[in-house]
Amino acid sequence: MRTSALLWPVLLAQNALAITVDTTSAASIKSAASTVAHGLMSFYNGNDTGEVPGLLPQPYFWWEAGGMFMTMIDYWSRTGDASYNDLISQALLFQVGTQQDFMPVNQTKDEGNDDQGFWAMAAMLAAETNFQNPPPDQPQWLALAQAVFNEMASRWDTTTCGGGLRWQIFQLNNGFTYKNSIANGCFFNLGARLARYTGNDTYAQWAEKIWDWEQAIGLIDSSYNIYDGSSDTDNCTEITRLQWTYNAGIYLHGAANMFNYTKGDPTWQARTAGLLKASDIFFTNNMMQEQACESVGTCDTDQLSFKAYFSAWLAQTTVLAPFTYPSIAPLLSASAIGAGQACSGGNQGTTCGFKWTTGTYDGTTGVGQQMSALGAINAAMVQVPQEKVVVPVTNSTGGTSIGNNAAGVTAPMLGLMVDNTGPVETRDKVAAGFLTFAVVSSVIGGSVFMALES
Numbered sequence: 462m463r464t465s466a467l468l469w470p471v472l473l474a475q476n477a478l479a480i481t482v483d484t485t486s487a488a489s490i491k492s493a494a495s496t497v498a499h500g501l502m503s504f505y506n507g508n509d510t511g512e513v514p515g516l517l518p519q520p521y522f523w524w525e526a527g528g529m530f531m532t533m534i535d536y537w538s539r540t541g542d543a544s545y546n547d548l549i550s551q552a553l554l555f556q557v558g559t560q561q562d563f564m565p566v567n568q569t570k571d572e573g574n575d576d577q578g579f580w581a582m583a584a585m586l587a588a589e590t591n592f593q594n595p596p597p598d599q600p601q602w603l604a605l606a607q608a609v610f611n612e613m614a615s616r617w618d619t620t621t622c623g624g625g626l627r628w629q630i631f632q633l634n635n636g637f638t639y640k641n642s643i644a645n646g647c648f649f650n651l652g653a654r655l656a657r658y659t660g661n662d663t664y665a666q667w668a669e670k671i672w673d674w675e676q677a678i679g680l681i682d683s684s685y686n687i688y689d690g691s692s693d694t695d696n697c698t699e700i701t702r703l704q705w706t707y708n709a710g711i712y713l714h715g716a717a718n719m720f721n722y723t724k725g726d727p728t729w730q731a732r733t734a735g736l737l738k739a740s741d742i743f744f745t746n747n748m749m750q751e752q753a754c755e756s757v758g759t760c761d762t763d764q765l766s767f768k769a770y771f772s773a774w775l776a777q778t779t780v781l782a783p784f785t786y787p788s789i790a791p792l793l794s795a796s797a798i799g800a801g802q803a804c805s806g807g808n809q810g811t812t813c814g815f816k817w818t819t820g821t822y823d824g825t826t827g828v829g830q831q832m833s834a835l836g837a838i839n840a841a842m843v844q845v846p847q848e849k850v851v852v853p854v855t856n857s858t859g860g861t862s863i864g865n866n867a868a869g870v871t872a873p874m875l876g877l878m879v880d881n882t883g884p885v886e887t888r889d890k891v892a893a894g895f896l897t898f899a900v901v902s903s904v905i906g907g908s909v910f911m912a913l914e915s
């Protein structure tokens with residue numbers, strides 16, 4: 462890009478203060494995304510000698526690395542910058558585990574359905590974007606997503622609450638009695654996307670079933686608000702009414718896939734539109750905000766990354782359900798500009814903070830902050846006038862990833878595979894941590910008080 466001499470002093474000055482995002486210019490967005498992506502990958506050293514590919518250092522949990530590689534695939538697909546692709550591929554393949562299902566033995570002891578789901582959604586995105594396929598002797602992206610889907614289907618639990626997935630996979634873990642929207646959302650999202658990608662209606666039938674269950678229990682209400690979860694010890698009669706961006710996004714994107722898969726079914730259109738309308742609560746002046754914790758400063762390590770995924774899913778929704786474009790485009794534009802302004806910390810003046818509505822760096826730094834900003838800036842590509850939209854491929858529109866309907870193992874076999882007898886760690890997972898519930902809900906005046914940790 463050429464810049465006139467007159468503009469140089471201005472650009473230099475801004476460079477030191479923030480990342481300026483001109484959301485009408487693909488070149489500006491790509492340049493901003495490149496800076497933020499570089500900052501994000503500087504937290505990752507899994508490709509260094511002696512380190513474990515796929516893992517982030519403390520305090521970042523395993524699932525968040527899956528979310529990060531998903532965001533990096535999105536970065537490549539929207540900008541064309543392939544410099545991190547080998548590293549992304551190495552990380553994803555290193556964490557597949559011996560059963561090729563994203564249950565590596567180091568993680569299985571406290572792996573939840575949502576943890577596994579985030580890695581699977583990264584693989585699904587790789588298939589949908591024709592990300593470089595693994596060597597033939599390695600598991601393939603589509604088959605990995607199918608493996609996780611099949612395992613989730615085998616864990617569908619009708620013993621309580623009329624169905625649903627539990628948050629946790631294993632009985633001894635905290636949260637096994639909690640049936641939550643993110644675990645079921647990963648399953649729903651994968652089902653809808655696999656239906657669209659493969660054309661196999663079995664996946665769509667599961668997506669319908671999961672949606673119906675979420676509504677029946679009240680985790681999705683009549684106005685399409687999505688709540689965190691419910692305990693099966695009272696048969697899911699009490700709902701934890703916290704709302705998170707990633708839940709809104711995961712269902713919105715799944716619904717948009719169903720809308721597209723069904724070639725415009727009015728029911729899925731209404732659901733997509735309803736979820737989008739309910740997402741108003743996550744925007745202030747069109748800028749995205751994690752309303753349950755951001756303004757009060759209580760977002761935990763996990764929650765700081767949720768806006769990354771919501772951004773990516775909103776962008777995809779405009780492509781799969783084009784009727785949403787006029788409502789979503791201004792949100793993506795304002796959020797990318799705000800995120801850029803919040804990227805004004807550190808020595809270079811480009812380290813990203815978390816709050817996009819303030820026009821400035823908030824003094825906090827981390828993988829979540831950096832990833833959320835990258836998600837927002839990547840997403841803004843879909844609203845650039847004249848820019849060719851990247852449509853996710855399917856098996857019949859150029860997708861090259863090789864699948865396997867029968868991938869994955871069934872629930873009883875899984876139980877035998879892991880040593881689940883050791884002491885149970887009390888640690889946070891992808892789901893919004895239980896320990897923060899009391900704090901957050903007292904701040905926002907909710908009625909929820911959960912004391913599930915003992």
Ligand SMILES: *[C@@H]1O[C@H](CO)[C@@H](O)[C@H](O)[C@H]1NC(C)=O
Nearest residue numbers: 502506508509510544545548
């Ligand atoms: C790890 O990846 C980063 C970013 O691509 C790169 O700069 C670095 O050289 C890589 N390290 C090794 C040991 O390959």
Ligand SMILES: *[C@@H]1O[C@H](CO)[C@@H](O)[C@H](O)[C@H]1NC(C)=O
Nearest residue numbers: 513555556557558565566567
């Ligand atoms: C599991 O942990 C061991 C010990 O830290 C490490 O050598 C190995 O690479 C890890 N495997 C995975 C898949 O993370």
Ligand SMILES: *[C@@H]1O[C@H](CO)[C@@H](O)[C@H](O)[C@H]1NC(C)=O
Nearest residue numbers: 621622623624677678696697
């Ligand atoms: C638990 O909830 C499900 C779904 O709402 C219902 O079908 C079932 O009868 C309930 N079980 C009990 C014991 O109340």
Ligand SMILES: *[C@@H]1O[C@H](CO)[C@@H](O)[C@H](O)[C@H]1NC(C)=O
Nearest residue numbers: 721724725780781782783852
């Ligand atoms: C499905 O997505 C494609 C690709 O963006 C789009 O052209 C098509 O109009 C969508 N289908 C419907 C029913 O909106």
Ligand SMILES: *[C@@H]1O[C@H](CO)[C@@H](O)[C@H](O)[C@H]1NC(C)=O
Nearest residue numbers: 603659856857862863864865
């Ligand atoms: C994609 O479809 C083709 C023919 O329609 C089929 O031969 C191939 O096995 C399918 N691939 C996958 C991954 O399902």
Ligand SMILES: *[C@@H]1O[C@H](CO)[C@@H](O)[C@H](O)[C@H]1NC(C)=O
Nearest residue numbers: 611661662663664865866867
């Ligand atoms: C569709 O997917 C289901 C679930 O994986 C599988 O059992 C079935 O064989 C598939 N059908 C076709 C026609 O591929």
